[in-house]
Each structure stands twice: as structure tokens, then as C-alpha cells.
Amino acid sequence: MERTLILIKPDGIQRQMVGEIISRFEQKGLKIVAMKFLQMSSELAEKHYAIHKGKGFYDELVSFITSGPVLAMVLAGRMAVKQTRNLMGATRPEEATPGSIRGDHAMFTGQNLVHGSDSDENAEIEIANFFEPSEIVNYDLATGSWIG
Numbered sequence: 783m784e785r786t787l788i789l790i791k792p793d794g795i796q797r798q799m800v801g802e803i804i805s806r807f808e809q810k811g812l813k814i815v816a817m818k819f820l821q822m823s824s825e826l827a828e829k830h831y832a833i834h835k836g837k838g839f840y841d842e843l844v845s846f847i848t849s850g851p852v853l854a855m856v857l858a859g860r861m862a863v864k865q866t867r868n869l870m871g872a873t874r875p876e877e878a879t880p881g882s883i884r885g886d887h888a889m890f891t892g893q894n895l896v897h898g899s900d901s902d903e904n905a906e907i908e909i910a911n912f913f914e915p916s917e918i919v920n921y922d923l924a925t926g927s928w929i930g
């Protein structure tokens with residue numbers, strides 16, 4: 783079962799959309815295995831967004847993600863990276879399909895509500911930036927899971 787790191791960014795917290803966003807992932811069938819509400823330090827933000835260092839929007843990105851609290855979570859499920867990215871929608875809200883989180887609720891690329899890992903490799907690196915192994919809970923959902 784794959785895992786991914788999801789962040790509800792400061793705009794999602796400020797707009798009180800935590801419940802709305804988590805609901806979409808839960809309704810799809812992803813399992814919450816870790817969760818933390820925190821204020822990211824510049825150090826953590828630079829580590830998390832290291833892949834974007836040198837890009838024109840990097841400073842703005844680090845500044846925005848540290849502008850207020852975020853909710854970090856690890857979601858698990860079959861093809862978790864792909865499934866969560868589909869639910870999030872395209873990076874640019876004007877390209878995000880209606881029905882997706884960004885397509886339904888975001889207007890600006892810099893304020894697109896959620897972060898989700900983009901590969902299994904990056905997911906494991908990003909998860910380790912936010913969570914100790916002991917903070918990730920291994921359990922089964924009472925509803926079980928479907929094979930297919």
C-alpha cells in the first residue's frame with residue numbers, strides 16, 4: 783500500500799477548509815495514518831521545497847508556506863500519490879478540473895490549498911521531513927479495503 787505526504791497549506795487553514803479537504807480524501811478511500819498541525823520553520827520549508835530551489839517563485843513559496851500553520855498528514859492507499867493528485871487537481875487552479883479541490887476552491891497558483899507528493903520516492907523523503915516513524919500509525923480500517 784503506497785503512502786503520500788499531504789499538506790493543507792496556510793490558505794486552507796485560514797479559509798477554514800480543513801474539514802472539507804480531509805473529507806475529500808476520506809471519501810475517496812484513503813486512510814489517514816499520521817497527522818500534525820504545525821507552524822513550519824524556514825528550515826523545514828527549505829527542506830520540503832528543496833526541489834524548487836533556484837526557481838523564480840521559490841522565495842515566495844517558502845515565505846507563503848511559513849506564513850501560518852499547516853496541517854501535515856500521511857495518507858495511505860492503493861496508488862496513493864496518483865489518487866491524491868487527481869483529487870487535488872492541476873497545480874494552476876485555472877487548469878484544475880472542476881470537482882477537484884483546486885478546481886472547485888482555488889484561484890491562484892501560489893494559493894492552491896494543498897500539497898501532495900508527486901512520486902513514491904519523493905513521498906518517502908517528504909514524509910520523513912515531517913514525521914518520525916513512531917508517529918505513523920499502522921492499523922486496518924474497519925471497512926477493510928477492496929482488491930482491484
Ligand code: IDP
Nearest residue numbers: 834839843872873891892893894896897898900
Ligand atoms: P504541485 O504543488 O502541484 O506539486 P509544483 O510544481 O511542485 O506543484 O509547485 C509547488 C508549488 O509552488 C505549487 O503548488 C504552487 O503553490 C507553487 N508554484 C508552482 N509554480 C508556480 C508559479 O509559476 N508561480 C507561483 N507559484 C508557483
Ligand code: MG
Nearest residue numbers: 897898899900
Ligand atoms: Mg510538487
